[in-house]
Amino acid sequence: MPHNTPVLQGLMVLLGCQLAGEVGVRLTGIEFPGPVVGMVLFLVLLRIRRPAESSPLVAAPALLLRHLNLLFIPAGVGIVVYLGTVRDNALPLAAGLWVSWLVGFVVTGLVASTLLRLVRERR
């Protein structure tokens, strides 16, 4: 990211898209996560505006995504509140988490790689 990029303007656009998404789903009563609607709005904006690499529209989301992992930590620590629930339901939680992770992950990888090969061979 170049120096002196006005990241704040970009953050303002991100928050504006999120706000529009959150307000939109509440006004319409559609049960859908507001930030995802905001993401679609921001994508439309990016496709139309096609901002340069040095634009705040690129710098602000790049900054947030670079440290995305940091943002998950407080929610992860929330496990302390449920240590009792986790102990009492260790088997269903562990099985549900890891079996479905593995099956979903393997199926996705195989489906994607098979289709990518088919698409390439067709050409």
Added chain:
Amino acid sequence: MNLHGAETWDWLSTSPLLGVTLTVGGYVLGRWLHARTSSPVFQPVLVAMVVIVTFLELTDVSYAEFMVGGSYISFWLGAATVALALPLHQEWHLVRRAALPVLLGVVAGTLVSVVCAIWVTDLAGGSRELQLTMAPKAATTPVSLALSTQIGGIPALTAALTILAGITGAILGPWVLDRIGVTDQRARGIAMGSVTHGIGTARALQESRTEGAFSALCMGLAAVATSVAVPLLILVL
């Protein structure tokens, strides 16, 4: 000189400064350990969680007190979800060419993850509430959290499970992909993003730029797919 130890602690344990500092500190420590050892086991999120949970248990600071500061950090997850449009936009040319594998990969991953999560949790004796808590865990945290609230799961537990799924993907994902012979960088990214969201994407970005881009894209698409699929699937499962 009298030190006002108790008063200072009372102030600190309820100040946002504690939660923010612990979160950023744990993350910096995790990144440092990860860089020093270059072992995938030292995931920065996992290291930070272990450090903070240990600290809270030792000092009797409650999660609510921690979140006075922690919520300043997690607030930005919403804006970060919006920010996911950036890799989508940047890789649009690659994505358009691979549109079918991307879309079918994401849809397959989402459906299999949600159905399998509900089914296996049920089979292992989990209550309906636990099944609903587990169902959205393959989507990125802000989405899984919102969905869990909407369908009657335990949102905070869903968030923690989501993060554990991401950590699992970051540690085991590339190894599993090697075992099953998925070598195409795009396919690897599709799997990482669809099932292990942000934490897996951070790992995918370390493997290659293409893998990271496809992972970021599929994380966003999986968020949309899960938001549509979960409310519909729980009606029939």
